[in-house]
Amino acid sequence: MSESYKGLSTQDYIAQLSIDCVIFGYQNGLLKVLVPKLNFQGDFWGLPSGFIYQHEDVDQAAQRILEDRTQIKDIYLEQFHVFGNAHRNNAEFMSSLLAQNPQLQGSQEEYDWFVRRFVSIGYYALVDIKKVKPQTTYIDEKIEWVDINQLPNLILDGKAIISKALLALRANFDDHLVGYNLLPETFTMKELQNLYETIFDKPYRRNNFQKMMLDLNILKRLEKQFTGAANKAPYLYKFKEM
């Protein structure tokens, strides 16, 4: 990615078209998204986003943007919606940004490319939170995993995008059996169940859940995991190679 807004141009990128990513991770029973806090005065958070090079597939651009932030390759990702309201632009954000960052005054015209109306393609990604090494880019002050139920102030329609991403994730979850992207290599049945309960926000019965999963024939049972607790040791599972 270029070093600042100032370098952006249609020579490099497709104008007025962006990609917004919702990066889902799962940890300690919570569904989380990876969001950067922007490197300005004020409580401005965004979604990992970027633009598309002239000679780059849109899917590749999304993959690149995700790699930049997570440092892992071959991420599972899914295009889920295009956000194309006419009023989608960064003007409002820029004006409140400038209000709180007077030192930026004067360079305003250099952001022209950036404050035009944008159409954004939404992708969601599923990652093993332990494998990710969150990276800031030039525009970020920091980047953090936050509980999807405790989102900070996202600029633009960030929250709407995340909501829609979650709906798309749920719709695809069963059909595409993508849960493994959110889990470590091996896991117990209870951990898998907790993941489902978190994502669908409803309880499952332990035994029926186990039967459902085993009947899918996608899990391989490994050795038991002795936790030291005074109870039966659970089996570890991994997803079968396809």
Next chain:
Amino acid sequence: MSESYKGLSTQDYIAQLSIDCVIFGYQNGLLKVLVPKLNFQGDFWGLPSGFIYQHEDVDQAAQRILEDRTQIKDIYLEQFHVFGNAHRNNAEFMSSLLAQNPQLQGSQEEYDWFVRRFVSIGYYALVDIKKVKPQTTYIDEKIEWVDINQLPNLILDGKAIISKALLALRANFDDHLVGYNLLPETFTMKELQNLYETIFDKPYRRNNFQKMMLDLNILKRLEKQFTGAANKAPYLYKFKEM
């Protein structure tokens, strides 16, 4: 829409972003799409497509493009996928077009805007084929309903777009109960069944299909339809207002 390619510019439209529409209709047991034959020498067919005005919602743009071709408002439509391969551009089409249309030589540079790489947002629409009055635009020689199994030569990735649209339609059909968009105001149970059989390309049992539909509680039974045939007259149905 502007009068020709020559008028296209980023002042009016968002550059390098287009909309492609797959307009589904249903008639005589066949699922059809409305496709224009381009107004040039050669067997070039396209999808109803267009661009997005700077101050226009993407969804509105799709609606406008559909209205232009069908002359009906409030069309059911659904955004289903973004086609963003880097090699998606009209260059190949333009070169074979120019080969078969030598009179266009020389005006080539005026098509610069048009032959750049394009990202296209796919929408599919469901319409009552009897209500549509197909309209050509400046770029069309003619526009026709064609059986989805007998598509002509579509430029670019037209066929891939239609295939994906059909998959999306099937996926949404049950959940969203959108079948009525493809049928006239009133219809018989058999007609509804035929529609389902056409779209899903599989047979249903008459009685079970009827039970399934009636249990959905979305149909209102009207008077019988006396066809003159020597058999029991079927009821007419309409979809309940929601």
Next chain:
DNA sequence: GCAAAAGTGTTAGCCCTACACCCATGG
């Protein structure tokens, strides 16, 4: 009355749900 097509009923099998029970483990 008969053929054709529509409407309705009915049973068997399947899947999911809910409950029950058994087993391993460490203290």
Next chain:
DNA sequence: CCATGGGTGTAGGGCTAACACTTTTGC
């Protein structure tokens, strides 16, 4: 041997698939 939590079995209810039967219509 007991408390805890994991693994497995099973009966009941609802849904669906498949078949059978009845009704209506025009000739």
